[in-house]
Amino acid sequence: MSSEPWGRVDETGTVYVRTADGERVVGSWQAGSPEEALAYFERKYQGLVVEVGLLERRLATTDLSAKDAMTAIGHLREQVDAGNAVGDLAALAARLDGLVSAVEARREERKAARARQSEEAREAKEALVAEAEELAASEQWRSAGERLRGLVDTWKGLPRLDRKADDELWHRFSQARSAFSKRRKAHFASLDAQREETRRRKEKLIAEAEALSESTDWAATAARYRDLMQEWKAAGRAHRDVEDDLWARFRAAQDVFFAARGEAFSERDAEQRDNLARKEELATEAEKLLPIGDLRAARLALRSIAERWEAIGHVPRDARAGIEGRIQAVERAVAEAEEAEWRRSNPEARARAAGLTGQLQDAVDRLREQAGKARAAGNTAKAEKLEQELAGRQALLDQALKGLAEFGG
Template sequence: MSSEPWGRVDETGTVYVRTADGEKVVGSWQAGSPDEALAYFERKFEGLVVEIELLERRVKTTDLSAKDATTAIGHLREQVDAGHAVGDLASLSGRLDELTGVVDARREERKAARARQSEEARGAKEALVAEAEELAASDQWRTAGERLRGLVDTWKGLPRLDRKTDDELWHRFSQARSAFSKRRKAHFAALDTQREDTRRRKEKLIAEAEALSDSTDWGTTAARYRDLMREWKAAGRAQRDAEEDLWARFRAAQDVFFQARGSTFAERDAEQRDNLARKEELAAEAEKLLPITDLRAARAALRSIGERWEAIGHVPRDARPAIEGRMGAVDRAVSEAEETEWRRTNPEARARAAGLTGQLQDAVDRLRQQAEKARAAGNTAKADKLEQELAGRQALLDQALKGLAEFGG
């Protein structure tokens, strides 16, 4: 019989292992010595030790799932409990118990992590739903549409929740997207209708613009084109593919008119510049009549100049005040000379001037005598007053005598 601290072999070849509950039969050995039998079953024990160590290392250093780890522990525990090895089986059971505790703790940690992850995912999805529902009422079609597409991508990247919660949140999320899509579709449908109305309005404006393009009523037509342009801008925009063509047609009709008007105005401006040069020559000819020494000759010459002036026609508007001012100055000079001549030769006017002069002379003589008498009498105040009045009448007399002299004496 052979014996070791953890087992023995009896004379029949039966191998035993010692445990806290007593000896247990491990197996039988008939092929060799008892020592070989013990060595064989001790190697089986060492094999179990290696397997447990490997499992401990996997549990501690890899992401082995709790389920797989528990299955492996159960498999090893069956082998240890079966007792087909010689060694400290209790220590192996203890290590398996300890490893079971580690796996259970790991399971709880992962369960808690999944719960946290699920709660975070729930919060993230609820936030996505809230934002989607807010965007559903937005009129920023492009920005909101792009953002909603981004929210879908974000949603897909989040973990799934329990089926009921996940389905409820997804239903709200989908409803918000659908509501936005329906509103956007209705908006652009209305916009298409509006743009079609705009296209028809602009077609009418183009028709009128084209009908006016050969008009020669420059002022009225140009004003109407300005009105058409205001109506065009107020009409809004047609469909994108039509707007550019509509504008080209509208602009082309205007260009025909304004180019024709420009050519006409260019010819007119050239003619008016020529007219200005001719009128400047006449103005210079008229200015040579100044100062007027022979009224009759000056009047005749100015009449001739005026007839030629009227025959010339218009000059550029910005030059009109200056050139007409020069002729006006000569005309006024002739008119003033005529008025002076008329006053000088008018017998009625001369008689009125002589009568007024005589009346003023009598008044001056009378006031002078009264002032002299007052001063001789020592009445200085009265004399001063009379002399002031005398000065005023004398000034009037001087003016009257000057006017009378214009009548030739």
């Protein structure tokens, strides 16, 4: 018979788990030693521990609904209550009880959040109505009209209130929009007289644009053209039959200037293309470091490449992402190699591997001694059984030693 703190195996191979209510049968084992039986059912318990832990993390890190959470808890509780495992089942049940409490707390939080959302929606809609009523008196026709359209989009994105409150607020909102629309229509009905003044203003803008078209003061002239464009937009529209012609003349003057500036920038573009070629050479040099063999040498080489890279100027905008992506891929590979090296030298992981190796070595030594004594006593059957178990433990030890060697220990 074999026994552990949370269970035992009797002479018939029946496996029991110990609970606060006494022992309970969890299964039968005929395929090997009692220790293997206990180990098997303890692994089943560890599987439950993992499932509960995963659910705890899922509840803590995701927006899992209360319904789905309770379903998952119920499923795990059925497995724990069935208890076909050896371990502290009561502790798992207590953790599941804690999850139930957490789900209930989350449900209350979400209920409170919905209440807050409703109140926030009311306040938001009241603010929209107040702003719409203020805009209804505005004479900024374009900006106010655009803002009112934006308010409508915002309104549509807000949750509905109770029907009475929502209808009352929407009625005020609609009235404000209608009032603004009526005033704007009346205003634009009187614009014909102003459009002739707009034409004269645009003629002046065209004259200045044409006078600037031969300038070689690239920055200042480009800035002035931007200002002229803003003035053009602010002037409004002239009569429809002349607007397109005015715009064509205004745009043609700018095109002359920007074409000349483009030619002047060609020399700069040639320099940037040369910079691109030099960076492509450095990227190729960096890529030759892959795959990473000697990490220290790779780091030094990449540092040298990075210093030379920074000394080179800009490259064409459309090639920037591609060339930087190549060097960044090598940087990521070096970083990943550094991370792998750290994992291999991780003292905690090494300590766990060493501990497991020590335990397996003790088991191998004990089994070897027991097998030797049995064979010396002439108990061949017992000796062979122990030697079979010894072979299994030795294989595990060899695997553990191989893993420990990967840590350099």
